[in-house]
Amino acid sequence: MKNIHILILLIGLCPLIAFGQESFSGKILSAADSTALPSNIELTGAGGLAFKTHTDAKGMFLLRLPAGTYRFVATAVGFKTYAVTVTVPLTRAFVVSLQPADNQLNEVTVSTGYQLLDRTRATGSFDKLDKARLDQQVGKNILDRLEAIGNGLTFDRTTSASGKFSIRGTSTIRGPRDPLVVVDDFPYAGDLANINPEDVESITVLKDAAAASIWGTRAGNGVIVITTKRGKKNTPLAVNFSGSIGFAQKPNLRYEQRISSADALDVEQFLFGKGYYTSQINSSQKPALTPFVELLILNAAGKLSTADLEQAKAGFAAHDVYDDFESYVYKTGVNQQYALSLSGGSEKHAWLISSGYNHNVDNLDGLNARQNLRLSNNFTLLRYLNLNTVFSYTGGKVTAGRPGIGGITSTTSLYPYAAFADADGTPLPITKNYRAAYLASPAVAQLLDWSYYPLLDDQYTDNVTRLTDLMAGFDLGYKLPLGFKLSLKYNIEEQRTNREVLQGLGSYYTRNLINSYAQVGTGGAVTYPIPIGAILDRNEGRLRSEQYRAQLDYNRVWAVHRIDALVGVEWRKAQSTGVSGRMYGVDTDKLNTGSVDYTRTFPNSVTGSAAYIPDGNGLSQTANNYFSQFVNLAYTFKDAYTLSASARADASNLFGVATNNKWKPLWSVGLGWDMVKMPFFKVGFVDQLKLRSTLGFSGNADPSMSGVNTIRYQVNSPYTQTPYAIFDKYANPELRWETVRMLNVGLDFSMFKARLSGSVEYYQKHASDLFGIYPIDYTTGVGTTVLRNVAEIKGNGLDLQLNGRILQGSFTWGSTLNLSVYKDKVARYYLPSVQGSNFLQANATVSGVEGLPVYSIFSYRWAGLDGATGEPMGFLNGQPSKAYSSIISGTKLTDLVFHGPALPRYFGNMVNDFGCKGFTLSVALSFKFGYYFRRKGIDYTNLFANGSGHADFG
Secondary structure, eight states: OOOHHHHHHHHHSEEEEESSEEEEEEEETTTTTOOBBOEEEEEEOOGOOEEEOOOOSSSSEEEEEEEEEEEEEEEEEOOEEEEEEEESSSOOOOOOOBBBBBTTTTEEEOOOOOOOGGGGGOOOOOOEHHHHHHTTTSSSGGGGGGGGSSSSSSOOOOOOSSSSSEEOOOSSSSSOSOOOEETEEOOOOOOGSSSSSSEEEEEEEOOOOHHHHHGGGGGOEEEEEEEEEEOOOOOOOOOEEEEEEEEOOOOOOTTSOOHHHHHHHHHHHHHHTTTTTHHHTTTOBBBBBOHHHHHHHHHTTTTTHHHHHHHHHHHHHHHOOOHHHIIIOOEEEEEEEEEEEEEEEEEEEEEEEEEEEEEEEEEOEEEEEEEEEEEOOOOOOOOEEEEEEEEEEEEEEEEOOOOTTTTTSSSOOOOOOOOOOOOTTOOBOOOSSSHHHHHHHHHHTTSOOOBBBBBGGGGEEEEEEEEEEEEEEEEEEOOGGGGGGEEEEEEEEEEEEEEEEOOOOHHHHHHHHHTTTOETTTTTOOSSSSOSEEEEEEEEEEEEEEEEEEEEEEEEEETTTTEEEEEEEEEEEEEEEEEEEEEEETTTTBBBOOOOHHHHHHHTTTOHHHOOOOOOOEEEEEEEEEEEEEEEEEETTTTTTTEEEEEEEEEESSSSSHHHOOOOEEEEEEEEEEEGGGGTTTTTEEEEEEEEEEEEEEOOOOOTOOOOOOEEEEEOOTTSSSEEEEEEEOOOTTTOEHHHHHHEEEEEEEEEETTTTEEEEEEEEEEEEEEEEEOEEEGGGOOOOOOOOEEEEEEEEEEEEEEEEEEEESEEEEEEEEEEEEEEEEEEESSSSSGGGGGOOOOHHHHHOBBOSSSSEEOOOOBBBOOTTTTTEEETTEEEEOHHHHHHOOOGGGSEEEESSSSEEEEEEEEEEETTTTTEEEEEEEEEESOOOOOOOOOOOHHHHHHOOOOGGO
């Protein structure tokens, strides 16, 4: 329905003109060699009237349009945009010669969030991605579009750390890994999924300290600066609409090779014969056993013949649960994205209104819908007074779909021969928490049905999260005499999330919880401490961020000198609150709830152990405040030499008192030399050759740390029946931000009239004062270690970018290569234990081993197979051994085999753009090399304990 409304709106905005039309034709040539150019043509007239076309192989174009005055714009890849006002009908031949973009690198400006810099005078390391490049990628999240086009960026899906992507590798060990994201000059506090990709005009990646240090203690991991679209003055009404539909194929469930049903059955039969399940069979907790183990019990008791057992086993072996996942659970996802914008401007006012709607249904029928609205205005209030305002709204709704792999479990994990439905597609139950024999006993018959139907359970659960994000801000700028400009900026953002999980009486979770606390009397009467009905969980979160900035800019050019400087102060406060609660016995029709006694314990109906009824209630609040002072200066001489410097001092309630009292600034310096501007440089085919170098410091603060003692309140103590508190964080008056020092040397070049351009950069970084484990006096009674600013890492790398305009003419081909090389090592870290097994996790974790990469892969030493038995052997005390337990307990870090880093040393992407007669095709390839990951294989402990195994067993 919403799509129909958009279509009706477009029809209403685009009047159909079918009379009084004139022919408008012309030719587009290259000013360099007069060859025909494949170009895009656009004419806009009064009232938003717009016409578009493109040239043919001869550079010709033809339009039919009403007589009048139009703004004519011609664009071509690798050439400067040409714009002129024309009157239709024409009185003479119309031929346009486009100038090659010989100095296209010089015309690029980059945003730091505090100022716009001409790239020719910038000494820092920047990577700018414009709207055209971003639109070539797909992704619901704007940052997802960077993976295949960004320079120096790597996306990490292998480690257990929380960060998903990084700029120039790792800069922390235990601190936050995510780069700072800035939207329209202010740090963005909300969910990045709230940003509509169609609202983004460009993204600038600040990679080195000179570029990012102006952001102080939040820039240690790099900075992503997002600039949104704005209206332009003196432009007619423009209407733009875009839409896309994408499909997400089913996941390859066979990629991870799992144990077959036949092998799993053999394992269960082997373990049963060894008495492995005896303790579970006799347990008062009645833990669930698989259907085949239940049949083995009957067979051992003489209640099932061996022939019937083997027949049942053959039937189980013929079934694969992943067939059921593919048939009943997963399906093809559909992603829809629509965007509509209107913009225009007069001499003193520019405006833009944009809206977007995303409707994404995933492979499990989960819904993620989002609506965006954005309004921006630019007013010239007085001759030297300008006001920019912006307002944005995001409304989102996320509805959870069916549980998939990992969400449907039985016992500890799902046995591979589980059946979700019979041959006719009728849903079947599977064992869940308790033995099937126990659930069939008379003691349970009077309770609620305890069966678990994987294909039906989600129908009784509504899991909905609603989000609202409001953001508003203004930028008031006044131009003062002598090149000064005073700016006052303000930004406020408030994000609210509301999650409701209603689990009806038909859901297994609700029935299981009600039954677990049910009390069966001696006469068979059943009472329910948890009232019969649905269970409703509510979680509400609120994030409010306010930011103020006062800034004075100075820009002056005289003779052969140029100065660009700024100084300012800013204050930021962010507060988040959370409320959670639970209601039992919910009747959504009558709007009733039941009462529950949370003050006493009840015996579990199965085990008899006493426990409180879960209340699900909680309150949380966090407040962070920052105050900063900053200054930035750049001096350019003869448009060839540039000297830059910046400094910033931060104070925050996150830091300890001693740190705030010091006001130690983070700073950077930089030098740039454009050799092409020198009189001695006579290489004609070189358009640009600029050498630059920077050195600077930035920081990384962890909002979860505290410089003072903090406590956390808990629910009633089981001993005193009253609330109590525990220490959450211990006082650390020396708590400070992590510091990242980076040295960067770069060379920018352009040759053959920009046919070949790019940059190459080498950098070194030293991250110190990192959060790491530190030993503490045992007698304090708070453990043996605490987190302190004690760790260090060192790293270095190389970033290469090559841009080539390979073919021009009727068929165009452009290519961009981004290649990065990076390596790091731990320079200082305290290891509380050197037990070898601590370094052999399934996912790559921080090694903490000095001299080795931050994330490393280790293995036990391999001694081959026993020649007599074929059993694998390791090493114990330097000798081959099959004493596996002793190998695990006796192997130290120095006994392990170090393979290499768990994160890529070589990574990047390559994008090829092809164009012909107005059509474009982009092909992007991303790559990662030079790292290790642990191949999954047989794990007998996991196989025996959880029933989860690898195909290697066979």
